[in-house]
Amino acid sequence: MSRASELLAGPAFALADALRGRELRVTDIVEASVQRIQATDERVNAFTQLTLSRSMAEAAALDDRLAAGDATALALPLLGVPYAVKNLFDIEGHTTLAGSKIERGAPPASADAVLVQRMKAAGAVLLGALNMDEYAYGFTTENTHYGPCRNPHDLARIAGGSSGGSAAAVAAGQVPLTLGSDTNGSIRVPSSLCGVFGLKPTFGRLPRTGSYPFVASLDHLGPFGRSTRDLALAY
Numbered sequence: 001m002s003r004a005s006e007l008l009a010g011p012a013f014a015l016a017d018a019l020r021g022r023e024l025r026v027t028d029i030v031e032a033s034v035q036r037i038q039a040t041d042e043r044v045n046a047f048t049q050l051t052l053s054r055s056m057a058e059a060a061a062l063d064d065r066l067a068a069g070d071a072t073a074l075a076l077p078l079l080g081v082p083y084a085v086k087n088l089f090d091i092e093g094h095t096t097l098a099g100s101k102i103e104r105g106a107p108p109a110s111a112d113a114v115l116v117q118r119m120k121a122a123g124a125v126l127l128g129a130l131n132m133d134e135y136a137y138g139f140t141t142e143n144t145h146y147g148p149c150r151n152p153h154d155l156a157r158i159a160g161g162s163s164g165g166s167a168a169a170v171a172a173g174q175v176p177l178t179l180g181s182d183t184n185g186s187i188r189v190p191s192s193l194c195g196v197f198g199l200k201p202t203f204g205r206l207p208r209t210g211s212y213p214f215v216a217s218l219d220h221l222g223p224f225g226r227s228t229r230d231l232a233l234a235y
Contacts, residue, residue: 004032012081012176012230016123019080022066026080030059030125033082037127037174043155045147046169048087048097050128055082058125076123077233083177086166087129088136088212089113098212099134099162101145113210115179115221119234127175130165136181136214138162139189151194160190166224167194177234178224183214187222198224199231206235 141164163180167190191198
């Protein structure tokens with residue numbers, strides 16, 4: 001296993017620390033993440049879209065800042081950490097699907113969701129959008145339009161839902177962090193079934209601006225990760 005693959009399989013905080021120590025480039029980590037997705041996602045089906053051009057541009061920009069000795073880059077809490085978001089988060093230039101076929105004809109998002117903007121500001125690198133139950137209405141992520149998301153620990157089993165892709169991507173070693181949503185268990189159920197950590201924050205603590213709504217009085221947005229420390233960094 002290469003050093004990049006080893007770090008990718010571990011917690012986000014350790015990966016960020018290694019990048020601060022200049023053990024390798026952010027680009028190396030992102031390339032390892034893409035390779036892992038390509039090697040596993042035909043079976044797991046966690047991703048509905050990759051944002052490769054954006055990913056490589058963000059990675060290169062961070063590498064340039066590190067090479068220039070930018071102290072503010074070194075201080076970024078999620079420096080170079082690859083992540084992905086449930087496909088109800090707006091990604092600038094891409095259509096927000098919310099797990100539906102109906103939304104395919106909608107115009108592309110004009111801006112990133114606020115939490116995507118915050119993740120970028122913290123140094124994380126966006127890899128793409130993740131599978132989910134249609135309009136977040138379900139507990140299995142057996143999506144009719146984009147196929148079922150499978151549990152990486154046993155492909156015959158469900159990943160849970162509705163943020164199944166968010167939990168499965170972390171469990172499959174594709175990315176160390178993801179974002180999802182929870183209305184009635186949609187972070188808690190898949191994180192439990194996939195054996196990863198998930199956080200349903202206090203209602204209203206994290207802004208939902210730029211995310212497709214389900215139930216306005218119950219929707220929560222939150223992170224998935226490989227440790228509680230990773231959840232704290234993302235939160």
